[in-house]
Amino acid sequence: MIHEENGLFKLDTLHTSLWFRVTRHGHLEHIHYGDRLSSDQDADGLLLKQSTLPGSSILYDQNDPYYCLDTLALEWSGIGRGDYRQSPVEIKMPDASFTCDFIYKSHEVSLGSSPCADLPSATGEDEDCSTVKITLEDISNHVELFLYYTVYEATDVITRRVVLKNNNRKSLLIRRLMSMMMDMPDRGFKLITFDGGWIREGHRHERPVAPGIYINSSTTGASSNRHNAGFILSEKGTGEDNGRTWGFNLVYSGNHYGSVELSVQSVLRIQVGINPYCFEWELGQGECFETPEAVMTFSSKGFNGLGRNFHDFINKHIVRGSWRDAERPVLFNTWEANFFNFTERKLIRLARQARILGIETFVLDDGWFGTRDDDRQGLGDYSVNKKKLPKGLKRLSRKIRVLGMNFGLWFEPEMINENSELYRNHPEYAVTTPGKEPTRGRNQLVLDLCNPEVRNYIVSSLSRVMDEAEVSYVKWDMNRHISDGFSHCLERQGEFFHRYILGLYDILRRVFTPRPHILLESCSSGGNRFDLGMLCFSPQIWTSDDTDPIERLKIQGGLSCLYPLSTMGAHVSDSPHQQTLRATPLHTRFNTASFGSLGYELDLKNLTPVQRKEIQHHIAFYKEHRRTFQYGRFYRLDSMADNTVNWLCVAPDGSEAIAGVFRTLSEAAPRGDILALKNLVPSASYTVTSCPQMLSVRSFGGLVKHITPITLKPDGLVLRLVDHYRGVPDGRESYSCKGDTLMSGLHLATTFLGTGHNEHIRLMGDYGSSLYVIKRKEAV
Template identity: 40%
Template structure:
């Protein structure tokens, strides 16, 4: 709901309010963002809510002679400009024709719309949407007091998801060009300075590590300057009041619908406030805006919850599923795929691929993906990027012939491409060296033996569309993995003059979005999956075109616990691709039970990435059961609400405060629950990283269920193999059994120990608050049938159904 009354604007969702006003000087002033406030009709006493200042404090600067009590350093700005005494982080910096960088944007008009603004549609930037075409949309126009420049501030309200988004556009209505050095997507002021800031950082194969920092003074910057949103710092972050847990406390979430260099700065003031600005990274942005031209900043996404991190996550998940992801695959169950990469790497051929696909089909998999190595002369990563035609030595019957054989097996077919890059050793580079983003005559720093194509050049976009359209239409291709395996360096666009080189990164993103828009419209039923060396470009901009993104090149299940947990704070798990790999794992050399590899993978979009031809018959049978089980529960897993459970979070808080006493080793156990929207079904996963001696008791806590309803909780029972006990078996065996001996192998085929089995009926409130006591685990002494073997990297799946 959008209420405009007197001089204030009240944007309200089901549970939140966002309030700003136009003050006496005509400046937009931020008042409040948080839990829903106001009377039943949404009206407010803004005079009593806004900060009351009787004089210009200390050595600050008063805004103008007419408003001698107003100091921009001390007031709460809704969109901050450089100059007139505001010495904090600006939202906008413009170099005017006279060289001045002072701007003074004051209110001109407003409009409440029920549709998407035409200017936003023309911006070429992806944006949130409403499938019914009905928007709660507020448009504010600010005009510079001196110069012929106008700012449009667009606000969109998504009531059910408790999300508000902001979009900003700058128009040059003067006769001379101006240089825009900064154009942030949003600005917000908080009336206090003590926040916990939770960001998500990492590197290749180690993405989305949760990092908590306390800001009580100074400035904190979260940014990427690598040409993509990046694994170094994801654009999603959280600000929270302390204390906050997974289920309690006040938390604000922020994100950008953008895939390039981003920047978020939190700056505390001398007057007890914290200003947040967020948008394009100004370090790689400088844009010449000609007379009559317009430029747009990416859409900013805001959400607030008083139900801790889980409450905030649900808001973001619901919003992204409904208002960011779009098209044919938005609400459809995704196919279980088998990817060739870790099975064969570049060493592929038709015969090998068909054998692998045959085993995948026998296991019940639905989509076979041919990864890198199928095109040009691609035998390693040193050549052929850009040469998008099949290698006839590897595929003698061509792409079409292979696809037809895969389809005849009853499987869909998918393909890998990396269109934004080019190898120097390629036909494309030899024919069009000018297509690359490089500085002619200077040394070029390489990344993975490849260079970045200049997507800021419309000719390159047209070329790529022509080549990719030909590939995607040459056979029955139903899935495309779109990769990007290096960051930007030596950023330069040969098609632009020197004075426009600051626009390259921004124009690159516009070009990429144009290419993706054209391709996804031309092939609306292809399932596109984003990838950038794994999770180096996991953001809302990409999710506007790709319904799912490869979370990380690290397929080790125990590494994926933290990676997928990190994504879950801001992104729905049906956008996170997760595969079961072989062992030893190719990134960590770790051996993880196949049950755990599956149990972690089902938290996201399930796939397999390993050489099934080398798997034991026992593991193949397990995979068949896994695939069948996933198909039974896939709909709920893809659409349900995701909860992180940390029963020890209170103890963790005490440890940080130095007040904790004895602490159990259970703190290395993680638990997650996915609950259907109607609360009829749920799946819970519990996983242990490292075993702890003499620590057998454990509880499973389940969030999100109907408190008063009764539920049946059960697990899939597995018998325990005597090999898991090593030479401990000799303490009870009448004969000595040597480890890894023929005798041990024979006995293990016929003698099994009864594993743990849960089959109980409890209420939702019992599972949430008291927790389900699980069968005791082996802790160093004793064993009996039904004991839970919960050693390193062990896990369990529990199924919950309403009675």
């Protein structure tokens, strides 16, 4: 809901309000963003008071002794008029100065969203959202700035973006233009960012906001695994389910920039947009430049509450097409089973095994094209490797579909090897800096997506292969950062990084819009491009190349603060894990991966009969509860112990919930676990049942001597044979409780104490875990 009266703008969602006003000098003054306010009141009690000014202040108008931009809370600012905080805009104006002062001119309100022209943005119908477009103008230079605010009432989200228009005869040069800026009074904020690198993406970090500026950004050419574009501000004492939180993100897949700056007057300035790093954009007369769309939301119910806002918004307004609100298939990826070494016979053998396990989509990863026998050759070529697949992809795909599975294929369209036909014919297609030896990553160069010829080649090549092989799933990879940022097609190289991303979006539209049935999973060495821009095309993203379930607790747990589980590709792989050398139980690998879009990536021929049976059970269980896992309300639950992580998904209709209890490291004589659930009906009756799971006999080591009549070697032939066909069932638990009891805290069964074993003891150990199914017995 958007309401304006006498220059006071009130933007209200279901639970939040954003208020700002036009000041007497035409600037936009921020008043409030947080809990929803009663609309039938003025804003005087919320305004920062300016009855006097600090020393050294610069007056905006000599005739107005109490008006200083540096002490106001603003929705937008400029340069050269007395505001010394970081500006959201840096433009060499047509008058050759950097001074800019954007003053209110007009506004208009409309129903629906305000989609970007060339960039992906959120979508919404008239009944979902409304938009206010506010026109500001730098009068002396005839330059207009349009601020777009779109209010998504049901999801408690407001999006913001900026369009700059040059009406001057002379051109201007943009060096910095943010998508949003907002000032708020300090509340003792903490800043939470999601940082890492390859195989350790999205780790949650928290620090107090102190005077000065903190920047969360990427310069890799992608949104990056180093610093996700999303970040959170919280008040002191905020927990998962209590306290005020403010979240920000950007619908963009390139170099992003987010900053928080605390002034000496204790006003916090928040900015989100394109990174000014190496950025310049010339704007001629009548031309416009649009920024990516920024997303902001608020919750008074802690980090889980904020996450629910983001999750609902992404599932309803970012993900689109036939995959919006659709359940993701269980897939098998061939990479860890075969790497580059496979034949059609090997693949069909794998596919038959995968079908028996319950797999729905079979994905052929790297190595199917050109001379791609290792990562030093072949990228850029799309002819099928006839040594591996003599009858081509079409026959392989048909055989996979006859087995009852869909067929998926891996591509890395943005990259090129120098040992490829494409490079030999078109070396100018690669991104290189004139006069310098190019820098390489994973033995490859980057294709110049600023070049329309390159884009046309990628679109035609991918379209041909996808149609011929009748693929229903695509894994789109990007395995290196961008360096040597230069395009021979551009006169102004300051446009390179942004035009590269515009070129990527152009390719994605042209390839996948005509093929809406294809499920696109974005990947960039794992989660190097996990962002809202890619989610507009790719309903799920390969969260990390790290499939170690203990590491995934940090990765998926961190990213869940910003993104729904339906978007997170999560696989069960071999153990010990190739990224950490950590050995983990099969059930823990599944239990972690089930909180996402499930897949498998291991060599199926090495599975024992007991493991095959266990995986069959896992997949059947996941399919039964898939809707809850992918679209249920997700909660990170509090735990008494530092070595335990508890997660919960509650079905959209409230009929069931799935809880996961994960032990990162065991301890001697552990305390009892209490599982306090959320979002249940207090008066309803529920059953709680642990999911059956098996443990390896050899995991008990020398303890087996206490329960066998003869002495057996812990790693001897007999126990290896037993492990091959039988496992030790973990302790089973079953309870009947009211919802209020479960939310107060369910005391779980005793874990192994080193003194014995029976059917009631939970055998957690290092890296152990359990799933609990909570079923409501009666309608409420």
